[in-house]
Amino acid sequence: MTTASKPLFDGPFEGSPRAAEIIARVQDFLHGELAELARAHGVDHEHGADRALLQQVWRRSHAMGFYGMTLPEQMGGLGLPVLDHVLVKEAIYASGSPFAPHVFGELSGPPRVGALARQATPQQMAQFIVPVAQAEMAICFALTEAEAGSDAGAVQTRAVLDGEHYVVNGRKRFISGSPFADAAVLLASTAAEDADEREVTAFFVDLHAPGVRVETGYKTMAGQSSTGDIVLEDCRVPLANRIGAPGRGLALALGRISVNRLLHCPAMLGLAQLALRDARDYALQRRQFGRSIAQFQAIQHMLADMATELAAARALMLGTARALDAGGAARAETSMAKLFCSETAFRVADRAVQIHGGEGIVQGRRVEFLFRMLRMYRVLTGTSEIQKNTIAKELLASA
Numbered sequence: 001m002t003t004a005s006k007p008l009f010d011g012p013f014e015g016s017p018r019a020a021e022i023i024a025r026v027q028d029f030l031h032g033e034l035a036e037l038a039r040a041h042g043v044d045h046e047h048g049a050d051r052a053l054l055q056q057v058w059r060r061s062h063a064m065g066f067y068g069m070t071l072p073e074q075m076g077g078l079g080l081p082v083l084d085h086v087l088v089k090e091a092i093y094a095s096g097s098p099f100a101p102h103v104f105g106e107l108s109g110p111p112r113v114g115a116l117a118r119q120a121t122p123q124q125m126a127q128f129i130v131p132v133a134q135a136e137m138a139i140c141f142a143l144t145e146a147e148a149g150s151d152a153g154a155v156q157t158r159a160v161l162d163g164e165h166y167v168v169n170g171r172k173r174f175i176s177g178s179p180f181a182d183a184a185v186l187l188a189s190t191a192a193e194d195a196d197e198r199e200v201t202a203f204f205v206d207l208h209a210p211g212v213r214v215e216t217g218y219k220t221m222a223g224q225s226s227t228g229d230i231v232l233e234d235c236r237v238p239l240a241n242r243i244g245a246p247g248r249g250l251a252l253a254l255g256r257i258s259v260n261r262l263l264h265c266p267a268m269l270g271l272a273q274l275a276l277r278d279a280r281d282y283a284l285q286r287r288q289f290g291r292s293i294a295q296f297q298a299i300q301h302m303l304a305d306m307a308t309e310l311a312a313a314r315a316l317m318l319g320t321a322r323a324l325d326a327g328g329a330a331r332a333e334t335s336m337a338k339l340f341c342s343e344t345a346f347r348v349a350d351r352a353v354q355i356h357g358g359e360g361i362v363q364g365r366r367v368e369f370l371f372r373m374l375r376m377y378r379v380l381t382g383t384s385e386i387q388k389n390t391i392a393k394e395l396l397a398s399a
């Protein structure tokens with residue numbers, strides 16, 4: 001199920017010795033203990049783990065020092081530079097493990113709350129952030145609604161103050177990790193009903209509280225069902241759960257949007273590397289017309305294009321990570337990286353399917369899964385069109 005990942009081409013490691021050491025340990029964890037766990041429980045990319053098994057993975061990852069790695073140092077994180085973070089994450093995804101998103105707890109763990117620690121009250125730290133950091137609680141991030149997708153500020157879920165509580169009504173759509181989360185960082189409108197101005201505020205919401213339920217039942221095209229809707233009906237959220245001031249919700253949620261955009265790139269490129277590896281290995285072993293198909297120039301050129309485009313995307317990702325580490329805002333560059341890496345990773349997967357011929361379009365082949373998975377990143381966390389909007393805006397403003 002997993003593949004020990006030897007670099008496709010020899011070259012110096014781009015990160016720090018500490019990152020190299022973490023990668024070696026995390027690969028042992030993925031290829032050893034987690035691969036064994038996946039085999040024992042029949043978990044693969046199409047068949048996810050239940051909450052109990054996920055919690056086991058989170059706790060083990062926490063015990064080994066990986067789970068909270070991305071948190072600020074004062075919360076037990078490693079304070080890694082963005083470059084090292086990107087390289088470790090790329091290695092995790094290039095392992096092919098179905099548990100890859102759970103090593104850092106990307107869907108429902110520390111990356112969901114790390115940036116909120118500075119705004120959180122001591123009570124919020126104790127009730128939500130520390131238990132999430134320690135792998136005892138799972139938390140999702142709920143912004144999107146049926147009418148508020150790319151236009152995230154258009155949220156219609158309303159939170160109305162009533163004494164010591166907000167009464168919240170609305171429906172969040174497509175929330176990753178919600179089917180197995182205990183709580184959500186949830187964005188709701190606190191604007192008066194007739195107000196012209198938008199006012200979006202962030203809250204910690206207990207998903208086990210009365211008046212809130214998670215509806216599941218749909219699968220993404222990649223076959224996973226870790227996404228759900230959160231339905232709130234007169235849900236009373238304590239005033240003490242409001243994060244920061246009213247109207248600061250979007251700024252809090254999107255405050256690290258540039259870094260977060262970049263941090264999706266290593267996942268896509270790690271998976272695209274797998275697709276290239278699988279295509280290369282298949283081309284070498286598949287024989288037609290009395291020879292391996294790797295001997296046909298048409299196949300060689302597809303492999304060469306895949307490797308070249310992947311190298312270019314990777315260079316953009318690493319260069320942008322260095323710019324962020326040097327203190328740059330890199331708003332245009334992070335959007336360029338998200339745009340180019342997601343479009344490139346999908347083209348790589350498409351050619352990998354082509355090289356596999358009929359085998360590539362049969363369910364159960366890894367390239368077929370990678371094709372579906374990598375299609376999704378062109379939409380997730382800001383579509384390609386929205387990235388182009390940001391790049392153009394930055395470019396035009398610089399004139």
Ligand SMILES: Cc1cc2nc3c(=O)[nH]c(=O)nc-3n(C[C@H](O)[C@H](O)[C@H](O)COP(=O)(O)OP(=O)(O)OC[C@H]3O[C@@H](n4cnc5c(N)ncnc54)[C@H](O)[C@@H]3O)c2cc1C
Pocket residue numbers: 140141142143144148149150151173174175176177220227379380381382383384385386389
């Ligand atoms: C599997 C999955 C997991 C997700 N996880 C989460 C999560 O955990 N939390 C969360 O809050 N959200 C989550 N989302 C929501 C996700 O971020 C949105 O789906 C995404 O931002 C796009 O919004 P939309 O689907 O409403 O598309 P729309 O905004 O309706 O876009 C439709 C089309 O119109 C284009 N478009 C829209 N506006 C413009 C414009 N101004 N200029 C040019 N083109 C435009 C888009 O590029 C796209 O092609 C998830 C979605 C999925 C599918």
